[in-house]
Amino acid sequence: MARGRRALSLPSGGEAIHRRRACHHRGRMSEARYELVELLGAGGMGRVYRAVHHPSGEEVAVKLLHPEVREDPLHARLFLDEATAAAKIDDPRVVRLLDLGRDEGGYPFLVMQLARGPSLEALIDQWIGWRPIAAALVGTLEGLAAAHAAGVVHRDLKPANVLLEPMTGSAQILDFGVAALIDPLRDQIRDGVVGTPEYMPPEQLLGRGPFGPWTDLYAVGVMLAQIVRGRSPFADQESLSGLLIAKAHHLTPRALPGPREGLHVPPALQDLIERLLSPHPRERPRFAISVADELRRLAEQVVDEVPPHAVGIFESSESAQMTTIDTKSDPTQPGSITHPGLDLP
16 A cells, blocks of 8 residues: 555445456456545445555546445445446446445445546536537537437436546546436336436426436536526526426526626527427427537537636646535435546546
């Protein structure tokens, strides 16, 4: 162990997670061990640590359930559902699942890619310019398209759940903790209300289904409105009842806050936001890749005269590293845990 580094204790009381894993190292099986180095964040469902895999030395993110919820069947199922969902998606714009196992106490853990970079939320707040932010949202939509093609709906998409690779600005979606698999044989509404209310479509907020790509595309509409307007169209709603009332009606241009001062957007972009935010699932766009293509085309028509609030946010992967944790996070309550993904080649 390097000087100054100490392993954090796992719920089982051990220093690290041990698991038999196929390591193609000199043609034999070796013992894989994850040394927990640093707590990155925690939410209502679990904790995420920066860890080191031995013997490779690769840095990863390890996610564990909180001791107080790990005996709960719903939390355990959603935790394993996250692994199932992540394993189905093979796309560079979605954080990859690297391993799944159980600690010495028999409780599950997930090993994910570890990424360093600012969140889309930080870029929106600090405003580095329309073009890189719009490009990040296009990349997010392309990652969603890959997830949807694999039969996975995120259900908790928000700016905090998108990281930007420091060197390229490429988007990467993380936290599939409340994701759902599109399966006609499965009851799609049994989980009740899961996700972050501000970004949920009305049917999800009511705990009704069915869910599908249109669920995530509503969240994209909230994010796009937030980017263009500088704040979420639902930022003033402080209660679930207020959110439901606001989301149950079509948002017209007059109902939305005005664009950021100095940002000039074409009417067609406003129309796209309105279609994404339709209270009726059937009236929203159906395919994330189609929305990505439309946004890419419309982004060229936007004139950005907004002074940037942040300069050099991508200059250093270390200084730009961000971990966003929603302390309300719980799959049985509104909110979710977010953690870094990976910036490996």
